[in-house]
Amino acid sequence: MAGAVFAHEVRRRDRSDPRLWYLVAGALVGGLLGSRLAGWARDLRPAPHASLAEQWLHGGRSVLSGLAGAYLGVLVAKRLCGYRRRSGDLFAPAVAAGLAVGRIGCLCTERPGTPTGTSWGVTLTAADAARFPGTPGGVPLHPSYAYEIVFHLLALTSLIALRERISRPDALFTGFLAAYAAFRFAVEFVRGNEIAVAGLTRPQLFLLGCLPLLGWRLRALATTGENAWAR
Structure with a gap:
C-alpha cells in the first residue's frame, strides 16, 4: 500500500527522477534495521534456548524506531546518490497509508489494550487472554490499534487535502510526524504496554527523547523566511 501511494505521488507531482527509488x-x-534493533535491544539477555540471532529474526519490532530508521535511511540514500531535493511530500501520504494497513495485523494478533468501560471495548476469552501475560479475560479492553488505524486514515485524508496548500x-512530513508523536504518546496510556520509568512506557520515553529534534x-519551519504552511 505504501509503495503504491508513493508511486502515485511521484506521478502526480511529475517527479520522474529515478534516484527517488534509491530513497x-x-x-x-x-x-x-531500526524496528529490529529496538526489539532486540529491549532485552539484551537471551531467553532460554534463544540465540541473539533468533531474537533478531523472531523477536519484537517497534514502529517508532522503524520510522526513525527509515528517516535516517532516506538521508543516507540521498547522500549516496546525490539527490538534493526535499521528498517529505512524497513520503508523508505513503507512510500514513502503510501504517494504517500495517496496524490491521497488530489489531488481529496483539493485546488490544487496557480495560475500558466503553461499549466498543474488545472482550477476550480466557484462552485468548492467556496469550498476553497480565491481560484479563472476559473484560472489555480498549481497541488501541483500531484507534491508531483511524488516526492514520484521518491523517492520510488530511495530507491529501493539504498537499496543494503546503508550500x-x-x-x-514534519507536521505528520508531530501529530503522530502526540497521538502515540497519548494512546500508550490505554495500550497496556509494560511501564518502564515514572509511569511511562518505553515508546513514550522514546518519544520524549525525540522531542528536542x-x-x-x-521551530525551523515556523521561523523560515517563507510561509512553510500555506501558499
Whole structure:
C-alpha cells in the first residue's frame, strides 16, 4: 500500500527522477534495521534456548524506531546518490497509508489494550487472554490499534487535502510526524504496554527523547523566511 501511494505521488507531482527509488530502498532498509534493533535491544539477555540471532529474526519490532530508521535511511540514500531535493511530500501520504494497513495485523494478533468501560471495548476469552501475560479475560479492553488505524486514515485524508496548500515538502512530513508523536504518546496510556520509568512506557520515553529534534524542526519551519504552511 505504501509503495503504491508513493508511486502515485511521484506521478502526480511529475517527479520522474529515478534516484527517488534509491530513497525508497534506503527507507525500507533503515526501517527494517531500526524496528529490529529496538526489539532486540529491549532485552539484551537471551531467553532460554534463544540465540541473539533468533531474537533478531523472531523477536519484537517497534514502529517508532522503524520510522526513525527509515528517516535516517532516506538521508543516507540521498547522500549516496546525490539527490538534493526535499521528498517529505512524497513520503508523508505513503507512510500514513502503510501504517494504517500495517496496524490491521497488530489489531488481529496483539493485546488490544487496557480495560475500558466503553461499549466498543474488545472482550477476550480466557484462552485468548492467556496469550498476553497480565491481560484479563472476559473484560472489555480498549481497541488501541483500531484507534491508531483511524488516526492514520484521518491523517492520510488530511495530507491529501493539504498537499496543494503546503508550500514546503518537508513541512508536510514534519507536521505528520508531530501529530503522530502526540497521538502515540497519548494512546500508550490505554495500550497496556509494560511501564518502564515514572509511569511511562518505553515508546513514550522514546518519544520524549525525540522531542528536542522534533521541536527544532517545527521551530525551523515556523521561523523560515517563507510561509512553510500555506501558499
